Amino acid sequence: MYGWIFTHLPGPAWARVVQSTVLVVAVVAALFLWVFPAVAPYMPFNDQTVGEGR
Template sequence: MRYGDGRDGMYGWIWRHLPGNLWVRALTSLVLVLAVVYVLFQYVFPWAEPLLPFNDVTVDGQ
């Protein structure tokens, strides 16, 4: 896949639309990733945890 052929996907689109030079884009993308991780751990995972079957464990023979 060549650069700029229109198939670079979502991350290429995000990178192109971030403002600033390379270092500003890198810092902005790091902040965005940290914000997504924060939202996942604080809101999404606690909401989804009761819906997941990880705690439904059956142990026979005890």
């Protein structure tokens, strides 16, 4: 998949590396800004298994 993306980007090799880096940063930013916060309420990581105590 990554090879297919790299070969289909226009320009010389250095420009494709820059474009690939920008694409990766954009995808990571989208995940952290929109996807992970939207999915977080459905994850069991914040569920407590121990009661409050006395």
